[in-house]
Amino acid sequence: MKAKYESYxxxxxxxxxxxxxxxxxEEIYNRYWAVLYSFALNKLKDNDQAKDVIQEAFTKLYxxxxxxxxxxxxxxxxxxxxxxxxxxxxxxxxxxxxITAYLAFHNQGEYITDYQVRENELKRQIEKEIENLxxxxxxxxxxxxxxxxSHKEIAERSGISEGTVKNTISxxxxxxxxxxxxxxxxxxxxxxxxxxxxx
Numbered sequence: 001m002k003a004k005y006e007s008y009x010x011x012x013x014x015x016x017x018x019x020x021x022x023x024x025x026e027e028i029y030n031r032y033w034a035v036l037y038s039f040a041l042n043k044l045k046d047n048d049q050a051k052d053v054i055q056e057a058f059t060k061l062y063x064x065x066x067x068x069x070x071x072x073x074x075x076x077x078x079x080x081x082x083x084x085x086x087x088x089x090x091x092x093x094x095x096x097x098x099i100t101a102y103l104a105f106h107n108q109g110e111y112i113t114d115y116q117v118r119e120n121e122l123k124r125q126i127e128k129e130i131e132n133l134x135x136x137x138x139x140x141x142x143x144x145x146x147x148x149x150s151h152k153e154i155a156e157r158s159g160i161s162e163g164t165v166k167n168t169i170s171x172x173x174x175x176x177x178x179x180x181x182x183x184x185x186x187x188x189x190x191x192x193x194x195x196x197x198x199x
Contacts, residue, residue, distance in 0.1 A: 059171040
């Protein structure tokens with residue numbers, strides 16, 4: 001099966017991707033991960049950020065499998081990576097400014113009084129984000145995190161490869177982390193307002 005997909009052109013793989021063929025997705029991932037990572041690393045000069053950007057690009061591709069237009073998958077991926085890098089640049093300065101305020105807030109002590117409330121809210125938000133995952137991704141994620149099945153067991157139950165299982169779980173984690181980052185910045189904004197009130 002693997003050799004068969006390796007022989008397919010990008011155009012053929014894109015057609016299969018539109019039909020939500022996970023084997024086609026896995027082949028595209030294997031074919032383009034390294035070159036896209038090299039491209040992102042050259043722009044970002046940071047290994048972890050480059051990996052995160054590439055994983056996010058493939059997460060978006062995975063989510064859009066059934067709704068893609070028949071366009072160049074290579075061009076689509078490069079545009080996606082470029083867009084993510086631009087967004088990363090835009091948000092990095094804001095993030096650095098807010099973290100200082102957040103730490104100052106945390107060190108004041110009042111933060112502890114509502115820690116439990118915020119912890120419960122985070123747990124609730126995590127469950128919400130799991131529910132919002134695409135159905136196939138959510139099913140695989142829950143088999144791993146809630147039923148504690150191995151990648152092999154999930155692959156056998158789902159009829160897909162272990163590699164696809166591993167990639168899907170990785171995408172799910174990154175997708176939720178991206179969404180939960182928004183909750184962190186809401187806490188930051190709360191910290192800033194608190195500091196203004198105290199001042």
